[in-house]
Amino acid sequence: MSIRSNIYKVYCLYKNYMDEHRLKCFVAVYEQGSVSAAAERLHMTQPPLSILLRKLEEELKVSLFDRSGHRLVPTATGELFYLRAKALQASLQAVRRELREAEQGSRGTVHVGCATAASLFLMPRVMEQLMACDLKITVHVHEGETGYMLQRLRERSLDLIICRSQYTAPELQNLEIMNEPLRVALPPQHPLCEHAQVPLAALRHERFLLHSSLLGTGISDMLLRACQQAGFTPEVAYWGVETLPMLLMVQKGLGVAFAPESFAQLGMQGLPALVPLQDAGLRTHLNLIWQRAHALPPAAERLKALILAQCGVQPAG
Numbered sequence: 192m193s194i195r196s197n198i199y200k201v202y203c204l205y206k207n208y209m210d211e212h213r214l215k216c217f218v219a220v221y222e223q224g225s226v227s228a229a230a231e232r233l234h235m236t237q238p239p240l241s242i243l244l245r246k247l248e249e250e251l252k253v254s255l256f257d258r259s260g261h262r263l264v265p266t267a268t269g270e271l272f273y274l275r276a277k278a279l280q281a282s283l284q285a286v287r288r289e290l291r292e293a294e295q296g297s298r299g300t301v302h303v304g305c306a307t308a309a310s311l312f313l314m315p316r317v318m319e320q321l322m323a324c325d326l327k328i329t330v331h332v333h334e335g336e337t338g339y340m341l342q343r344l345r346e347r348s349l350d351l352i353i354c355r356s357q358y359t360a361p362e363l364q365n366l367e368i369m370n371e372p373l374r375v376a377l378p379p380q381h382p383l384c385e386h387a388q389v390p391l392a393a394l395r396h397e398r399f400l401l402h403s404s405l406l407g408t409g410i411s412d413m414l415l416r417a418c419q420q421a422g423f424t425p426e427v428a429y430w431g432v433e434t435l436p437m438l439l440m441v442q443k444g445l446g447v448a449f450a451p452e453s454f455a456q457l458g459m460q461g462l463p464a465l466v467p468l469q470d471a472g473l474r475t476h477l478n479l480i481w482q483r484a485h486a487l488p489p490a491a492e493r494l495k496a497l498i499l500a501q502c503g504v505q506p507a508g
Contacts, residue, residue, distance in 0.1 A: 211283060214276050216243050217255065221273045224262050298327040299490025302349045304340035305332050307434045309353035309477060312453045313369070316501050317494070324497075328490050336403070336432050344482065350491035352480040353498070355402070356409040362483055368502040369477035371452045373410065374465040376437070378444040381464075388469040392421040398428040398446035400437040410449060410475050417473060438462050451475045477502075 219229035226244070230237045248255050255269035265273065292298035305314060310332060321328055333340060333349060337356050343349040345362070358365050375389050383389050395418075401411040411430075418425050428446050431437050437448040441463040455465045479498060481487060487495060499506055 211280075213243060213247055214280060216240055217247060218273065218276050218280065220244060220256070220263060221265055221269065226263065292327060294489060296328075296489030296491075296493035299488060300329040300331060301351070301488070301491045301494045302331045302333060303494070304337075304343065304349045304352040304354065305334055306337070306354045306477065307334065308355075308369075308451055308453055310334060311457070313353065313477070313498065313501060317497050320497050320501065321494075326493065328494060330494065334433075337409075341480075344480065347482070347485065350481065350487055351495060351498075353477055354480065355475060355477065357476065357478055358480060364481050364483050366479045366499075366504065367476050368479045368499065368504045370474055372467060372471075373414075373449050373473045373475050374452055374455060374467055376441040376448040376450055376463045376465055378441055378447070378463060383466065384464045386466060388467045390421075390469040391417055391473070392423070394447055395421070395423040395425070397425070399425040400429040400431065400440055400446045400448040401427055402434070402437075402449075403430040403432060413473065413475075414449060417470060 216229070216233060219232050220226055220240070223229040223232055226241050227237050230240045233240065244255070251272075253268045253272075254266050255272055256263040257266055289298055303314075314330070314332060318330065321330070333343070337352070337354045340349060340352050340354065341358070344352050353368070357367075375383075375394065377384050377389075383393060391414075399414075401414065402409055403411065415425070429437065429440065434448070434450050434454065438450060438454070439461065440446065441448045442461055449468075450465060452465075452467075454462075479495070481491075481495065486492075496506065
């Protein structure tokens with residue numbers, strides 16, 4: 192249940208009849224068995240407490256105590272009200288605790304747009320850290336085309352984006368958090384599979400499966416420039432958004448694709464060989480993006496700090 196829903200539930204339970212002070216007074220009288228003992232416990236005098244108790248009964252239109260003897264004996268209605276009052280006090284305490292945690296960034300929901308590599312290799316480590324720190328943060332990951340996620344970030348339905356593309360828009364903060372070499376994915380029995388490194392020029396006759404990048408600059412832009420520098424224009428047979436589907440296509444012999452070095456760690460059956468590229472400049476980056484003009488919610492700020500710590504990156508000034 193959200194903090195807002197919890198607050199509303201508690202508020203509706205007592206808004207017409209009582210405030211928290213009167214709840215506390217009733218509970219004290221019930222538990223002490225007398226107004227005088229309850230007044231001492233509450234550090235107040237007896238007459239105001241008696242008046243408060245009477246007004247509470249008048250407003251509720253019920254009798255909470257039987258006053259015929261020397262002690263106040265709760266009626267059946269009083270017994271029921273005591274149970275409800277204790278539950279309500281606990282709910283109010285829980286609301287205060289949740290509000291403090293939300294203000295401190297240790298509770299909340301964060302919406303993150305993630306590239307495949309971030310979902311596979313970074314977010315699991317971040318989630319482990321969340322658990323280790325006992326943070327009550329729910330991470331809602333969204334995957335998809337980066338341009339679409341960028342629009343959602345501008346609409347503030349995403350808090351952060353972790354993607355390959357770099358952006359220089361003035362309203363966006365773009366921070367590189369990971370930098371690693373590219374590898375080429377080769378079909379089974381490809382003659383270059385046994386090579387320690389593959390020069391990009393050796394791929395001039397291959398069908399390329401590339402990542403689409405409608406906005407910003409990404410892997411494909413860098414590869415196409417490098418191919419031109421190597422003296423050829425590749426035949427692009429497929430433009431895609433996700434890396435794993437392209438790797439599966441490579442395994443079926445449909446072309447060659449390119450993936451960050453970290454994908455070699457997957458060790459999954461049915462994936463093609465990932466061979467290092469000879470061209471040292473062919474590297475890929477993961478970038479963390481958020482809006483400059485809008486302060487992140489506390490939970491999103493806490494998650495951002497954990498992401499940067501996992502990547503060994505200092506926060507942007």
